[in-house]
């Protein structure tokens with residue numbers, strides 16, 4: 448197993464486009480790190496640099512104790528699993544898994560042992576090992592792609608959106624399988640996804656990326672509970688956090704002309720953005736109201752209900768309530784949130800106050 452360290456890593460593509468602007472991450476031995484962010488933020492670029500498939504423009508990448516910037520992919524002791532599986536269509540599943548080891552001159556009985564062990568872990572049957580990839584379901588193909596990585600017994604697994612070709616139900620199942628597998632093997636892993644639910648459920652720590660930068664690095668709960676920026680706050684959590692324009696005055700924040708909200712005592716006077724998660728707003732008696740919402744749309748989801756509405760000044764707010772509410776569209780409802788669940792951001796810099 449191995450630590451992975453990224454120090455001041457930058458990437459400028461030959462056309463002059465700067466895709467990565469200086470990222471520092473220390474990944475512990477056996478840790479499962481998820482790079483998450485919107486399309487184009489540089490996730491694949493960063494992963495491919497760790498893999499050795501892209502050159503590093505500046506900075507240093509280490510795997511174990513070695514700086515690997517100049518090493519070929521084959522010499523880095525990594526195994527990568529891609530979105531499209533990249534299986535050889537004319538080879539059997541067994542041979543797909545054995546291929547990389549044969550290329551390296553691994554003895555035949557050792558190959559056999561490792562392929563059988565991987566098939567066992569992944570619950571691929573003897574019959575399935577003899578088939579061609581096209582004779583398997585999407586989920587089974589995904590397992591073969593995992594198997595091909597496992598047999599290498601690498602120091603590090605790299606995953607680039609490995610589940611995005613699967614339907615929603617299979618994705619949930621496979622994400623549990625990958626996580627379980629990674630725990631039992633204890634292999635340091637870097638996993639790329641743009642799906643924040645996948646990121647939250649799988650990661651030991653997240654690297655939330657935006658525009659080639661790491662906006663925040665932390666455990667899923669740290670990132671959820673204390674988002675460092677407006678971007679992170681809006682990206683992690685579903686439905687997304689509400690952002691309300693307000694003003695800080697003497698340590699209190701006023702939104703929509705309503706009573707002051709408790710804010711950090713050292714908050715400077717001036718405009719602030721107040722972040723409130725839909726699940727943290729509760730319907731209360733009028734007297735305890737922090738905000739008053741005119742409900743415009745009620746969406747029952749079964750266990751939960753989403754209510755979308757507007758404050759008096761027209762700002763949109765979404766709340767998530769458990770069960771089915773007694774009010775409906777057109778009603779006015781009083782809302783409150785606990786002080787601990789209020790987030791304050793500087794509207795200029797987007798940073799948490």
Ligand SMILES: Nc1ncnc2c1ncn2[C@@H]1O[C@H](COP(=O)(O)OP(=O)(O)OP(=O)(O)O)[C@@H](O)[C@H]1O
Nearest residue numbers: 460462464466485486487488489490491492493641
């Ligand atoms: N070979 C290249 N030359 C120039 N620019 C590139 C090249 N490859 C990628 N880019 C650009 O670098 C940025 C980051 O791309 P990257 O593929 O890393 O994004 P991503 O976060 O993986 O996105 P997605 O979720 O869509 O896969 C994008 O703006 C992309 O257009």
Ligand SMILES: [Mg+2]
Nearest residue numbers: 490491492607
């Ligand atoms: Mg990508």
